[in-house]
Amino acid sequence: MKAQTVGIIDIGSNSVRFVIYDINNHACYEEILNLKVVARLSSHINEHGAMTDEGIQVVLNTLNKFAVVAKKYNITVIRGVATAAIRNAINSKDIIAAIHKHSSFSVKILSEKEEAYYGFLAVTNSTNLPKGITIDIGGGSTEITYFEDRKAIHLHSFPFGAITLKKQFIENDSPSETEWIALRSYLQKQFSTLPWLKGKNVPIVGIGGSARNLGLIHQNIVDYPLSGLHHYEMTAEDVFSIQGKLSSLSLKGREKVDGLSKDRADIILPAIAAIEELITYTGSSRFIVSNKGLRDGLFYEKLLETIDISHFPNVTHESFYQLAIAYQLDSTHQKRLSVLASYLATELINKNIITLSDTDLTHLHWASHVFYIGSTIHPESKSQHTFYLLTNQSINGLTHMERLAIAFIASFRSRSQLKLYARPFRHWVTKEELKKYELMGALLKLCYGLNISKRDVVKRIQIDSSTDTKLNLSVYYDGDPYFEEFHASKYKKHLERGLKRTISVQFIPNK
Template sequence: MKGKYGIVDIGSNTIRLVIYQQDKSGRLKEIENVKAVARLRNFLLENGELSEDGINVLIDTLKSFQEVTRFHQLRNVKCVATATIRQAINQKEIIQIVQKETDFQIRILSEYEEAYYGFLAVVNSTSIHDGFTIDIGGGSTEITYFQNRNLKHFHSFPFGVLSLKKQFVKGNTPTETELKALKQFLQKQFAKLPWLKGKKLPIIAIGGSARNLVQMDQARKQYPLKNLHQYQMDLKDIVNVKNYLTSLSFDKLKQVEGLSKDRADIIIPAIEVFLQLYETVEATAFILSRKGLRDGIFYEELLKDIGSPIFTNVVEESFQQLAIDYEVDLKHAFQVTNIVYMLFRQLKDQQIGEWTDVDVQLLRTGALFYNLGQYIDPESSSQHTFYLLANRTIDGMFHKEQVELALIASFKNSSLFKQYVEPFQQWFSKEEQRKLRFLGALIKFAYHLNATKRDIVENIHVKVDEKGTIHVNIYCNQNWQPEQYQVEKQKKHLIKVLKREVKLHFLPINTKMMQLI
């Protein structure tokens, strides 16, 4: 697949056109996102027909989208419809009218397909192996249960935020009595699925209602990042947002930061669905996925040639895209990674520092993307490195993990480290910050051991003498003077973290390994 691709998603609440551009890494990057709040569900009559007014709203919306797709010269735009069109008894007539009046041909997704594509989006954009997905639309709610990244169960409930509001809420916001009735209804519905009860797994939520819930929580907490994908909340967080919203008048509700005005009258019923599912599952976390049904459809098509619609390793796939996007010199990066791993093994053997498997993986990744920001500006590379790695969506990584990576890959000195970590003080203990400074200093040291990119370092040996001084033997296959000059300046960062003297000894590779006294 090359070039631009478009998809029209005809939902029960909103109709959306998204246009993607395939970038140099092969990833589809969103370049246009046009939304219309059509609320087609409200045009579904008692007899199951989508009314003439509803069809007119659909056609008018699609014609407005058509102008955009024609401008971009898109051909064969995918056009999918979910619950409202699926439930309409006159769906064949709707399909014919759309085909006659517009450039689009509707594909009506089955309940399974709608659930499956949401699941596919989640497992291809997170590293979660076991959990539940939920996608609340206007007219249906899809829930899946997956184990080891394989779909085990799915169910499509014939209710969504619009139908729940119509059934239980008379005004713009629910009363206590209406919320109680809604709660009881949802508990009975979820109780029908024995595979939900007490699984104690995370819930990964898809769609606009979940996104608005997360945005409101971030605004209330003054969250230091703008990332939404893989943002985590717990039961208390959801309850706090709900209690805050139910305390407001409708006029005040529409002004809440993070809440779209067009969702103000349906957000509280949506949050009640999340709450009741959370309690039924006894969930460990509520996590947002920015990737949803539309992404799932493209994942299926993009990955069909490899025999499986699921990435083998989501994080590695993201890192590959990152390396391509920012033109990482992989030969140099791999040498830095090798050097830092040699240092790690020697320090571990000498019992210098306490190391975990997570530290080792972080070292490797930090070495791979150290100084990434030079792609933008070599003079302010550290600042750009931190911003890019902390704020770019990296599928498969939680926000704290991204900030850890950003802190070590951007390490320049203790002063800048303190500046970068300041908004995240509550995330990291002093001991964690010290460890991150150590990892950053180690990577910077390794980076400058390949300063001329000649790959001259062949081996490293570390020994501690009786005074506690750390001696580092660095065995090289070529003249090491440029590297020696650089690392002698960098070792001060290691000394500050370790609080021990460090002495460097550069030696030719054919020198017999010496035991330092």
């Protein structure tokens, strides 16, 4: 792929953002800039439905600020879009004309279905959810989609958002009981116009700032030890509980809540009310936060259009490819490590020595591809850096618990080190799960030793015999296995502890 720099401008009802992505010739991308202006454009709509001159000037001033910043970057293409605040304004054509005349950017007004589609595109290109309902609560509109097998089945946009709901139903800083009843009744009637939502009982995926704030608040309440917000999961009860907590506070009180942005404290309650009513109407028990939204959907479309597809073939595979390039991993070595680990795991399973599920084997596969990824930062602390890297960044296509499992396996150095890593997660991981991660990590570390010189000397692994106390392992090789033999004898002790058996490793020329 030809290297390029892509800019996305998103003129929303609450905020205006300018995001820049860098794409290299390996099709690896990263977000290198993300600027935000809280414009509250919905509040600049007059009683006739037109955006005021003051509101238009806010848009132009914001774009001019972005233009100054854009000069620093060699941007290949900039996609500018506008959503509900400008779309619904009766003078929308005049606004776009003013933008084209007084700014250096071209801006397109997205239709309601286009706005919903890009939110869907962001979620289905960054998670492995087989089906779900997305809700993107903006300042002036709310987009709902239902998808199955990464296909958009239904898309809809409601003409209300967090700002307009606050303006329409809540007079003061906090809603009165009467206002709550009126707001909820309105939301119930709106959702009831979409019978395809009723009783779906699939995960609700929240997009946008209000959903992100909801997740951040909950993470602070439970002292969540894992970093990252994308694909953070909450129960329906968690959502209702946070709404109850925030409703009992004044505006000043809400502004002090950890995880809640000060500029969103006045509109968070109607946003949560919309999420609650959607949860109730659909019968869902799960709420998942997406850190990807409209801008990401626009970017994914631009990235993938060169190969004429709308979705990554496999989200998780794409994420690990990105990691491998970003940290300059030896992909041949990592793939070989995966093959050896699969050989050994399969042998142990077939001999009824261990029990691993298909999910466990998948985790082992992905852990193989990032085993000791931290060595690219410093080889002396490769285990520590590996665990830190994998637990301190979201990985598209993985849930938080999947990411934690892979971090335990891929960073394995010893039982004592594993227990040290697990301390902050003692309420999230059982002792049985930790033993399993130790076993899988020890298995992977032995295989790491079997390709320590990165020459693919070892061709096959076979268990010749085993008892309750002993296991005989045959390793077939081509070439000189000196270093592999040395490290196998050194690393086998970790697997011996996991299996509670002594292991005899015999190296045999491959014929």
